[in-house]
Amino acid sequence: MKKLLVCAAIAVFGMSSVFAQEFNVGLSAALPMGDAGDFTTFGVNLDANYLWDVSDDFKAGVTTGYHHYFGDEVTTSVFGTSLTLEFDDFGFLPIAAAGRYNVSEVLTVGADLGYAVGLSPDGNEGGVYYAPKIQYSVSDKIDIVAAYKGISNDGSFDSVSLGVEFGL
Numbered sequence: 001m002k003k004l005l006v007c008a009a010i011a012v013f014g015m016s017s018v019f020a021q022e023f024n025v026g027l028s029a030a031l032p033m034g035d036a037g038d039f040t041t042f043g044v045n046l047d048a049n050y051l052w053d054v055s056d057d058f059k060a061g062v063t064t065g066y067h068h069y070f071g072d073e074v075t076t077s078v079f080g081t082s083l084t085l086e087f088d089d090f091g092f093l094p095i096a097a098a099g100r101y102n103v104s105e106v107l108t109v110g111a112d113l114g115y116a117v118g119l120s121p122d123g124n125e126g127g128v129y130y131a132p133k134i135q136y137s138v139s140d141k142i143d144i145v146a147a148y149k150g151i152s153n154d155g156s157f158d159s160v161s162l163g164v165e166f167g168l
Contacts, residue, residue: 022051022059026145028163032069036157039087043069043159045149049098056102063098063112066091066119067149069159088121092151094129108135108143116151127153141167 030043044067051061071087096114103109112131118124133147143165151157 021053021061022049022167024049024051024143024165024167026065026143026163026165028145028147028161030067030069030149030159030161033158033160035155036069036090036159039072039074040069040090041072043067043161045161045163047094047165049165051098051100058102059098059100061098063094063096063114065094067094067116069157090121090124090157091119092116092124092126092129092157093119094131094151096129096131100135106137108137109133110135125153127151127157135165143167 026045026047026049028045028047030045031037032040032043045065046067047063047065049061049063051059054060069090071089073084073086075082075084077083094112094114094116096112098110098112100108100110110133112129112133114129116126116129118126129149129151131147131149133145135143135145137143145161145163145165147161149159149161
């Protein structure tokens with residue numbers, strides 16, 4: 001097993017010298033939707049991508065980051081008595097494969113697919129992570145990114161995000 005990992009590492013580093021690569025970091029604001037919107041108010045996402053040129057118009061690679069959603073306070077009435085529920089913040093660590101296709105010089109569509117590890121609160125198991133996205137290039141190193149991000153495991157934790165991505 002150790003030899004297999006060493007061979008895989010050599011292959012990855014060898015390919016990185018053959019293909020052009022790109023590292024970028026993004027920061028976005030997220031609006032929880034569906035069930036997630038019932039117990040969270042707002043989210044902040046930090047994402048990092050490492051992509052390789054597969055062809056002139058297509059890049060593939062890996063992505064990770066940290067997604068934080070702020071818990072909500074909900075007041076409801078139960079048998080005429082007012083009851084206030086306070087929900088904890090939610091944190092996720094997505095680990096995914098990434099693909100990006102350049103539709104034109106300024107427009108890119110893509111998707112991330114992998115697993116989001118649930119970090120908080122207790123009992124947050126995470127789930128399958130998917131994030132279709134569209135990017136508009138403002139300059140060579142800055143993109144505006146709109147995405148739909150979902151985490152699915154016996155239910156769904158969904159959000160719509162808008163942010164900026166910086167090429168490094």
